[in-house]
Amino acid sequence: MRKFEVTAVTxxxxxxxxxxxxxxxxxxxxYVKDGSIxxxxxxxxxxTSEATGESILALTxxxxxxxKRPRAATHSVAGVAAVYASGGTAVNDRIALSRDRVKVAIAQGGNGKSGKFIITVDDGR
Structure with a gap:
C-alpha cells in the first residue's frame, strides 16, 4: 500500500x-479538514481520473x-451490469488506475481555504 497526499487551496x-x-x-x-483555514x-x-475522467468519488x-472507500459497478464480458441476483444489487469492485493522476476538484469551498486528501493505493508491492 502507498499513500499520496494532495493539498488543494481555493x-x-x-x-x-x-x-x-x-x-x-x-x-x-x-479528506482531512484543515485546522486553521x-x-x-x-x-x-x-x-476523478485525470486521463479517463472516470468518477472515483463525489461528495456534496x-x-x-x-x-471513503469508493468502488465502481462491474460488468459481464457482454457489457451487462453484474448483479448479485436477477434485478439485484450491483457487484462493485475497486477502481484501478494505471500511470494516471487523481484529480480533485473543489466547489463552494470559500476563498483562500485549504484541505488535504490522502489517497491510499494498493499497488501490488
Whole structure:
C-alpha cells in the first residue's frame, strides 16, 4: 500500500489539484479538514481520473473530515451490469488506475481555504 497526499487551496471558492502519477487500486480517499483555514461548510468534492475522467468519488455538502472507500459497478464480458441476483444489487469492485493522476476538484469551498486528501493505493508491492 502507498499513500499520496494532495493539498488543494481555493482561489475564488474553487480549486483543482492533482496527485502524483500512480498505478494500482484505489483503497480509500480521506479528506482531512484543515485546522486553521478549512473549507467552508457545505464544500463539494469531485474526484476523478485525470486521463479517463472516470468518477472515483463525489461528495456534496461536506463539513467534517471523512474516509471513503469508493468502488465502481462491474460488468459481464457482454457489457451487462453484474448483479448479485436477477434485478439485484450491483457487484462493485475497486477502481484501478494505471500511470494516471487523481484529480480533485473543489466547489463552494470559500476563498483562500485549504484541505488535504490522502489517497491510499494498493499497488501490488
Amino acid at each position: 482561489g475564488t471558492a474553487t480549486a483543482t489539484a492533482y496527485s502524483p502519477y500512480l498505478s494500482g487500486y484505489i483503497e480509500s480517499i480521506e 478549512p473549507y467552508a461548510d457545505g464544500v463539494d468534492f469531485t474526484i 455538502d461536506q463539513n467534517a473530515s471523512v474516509v
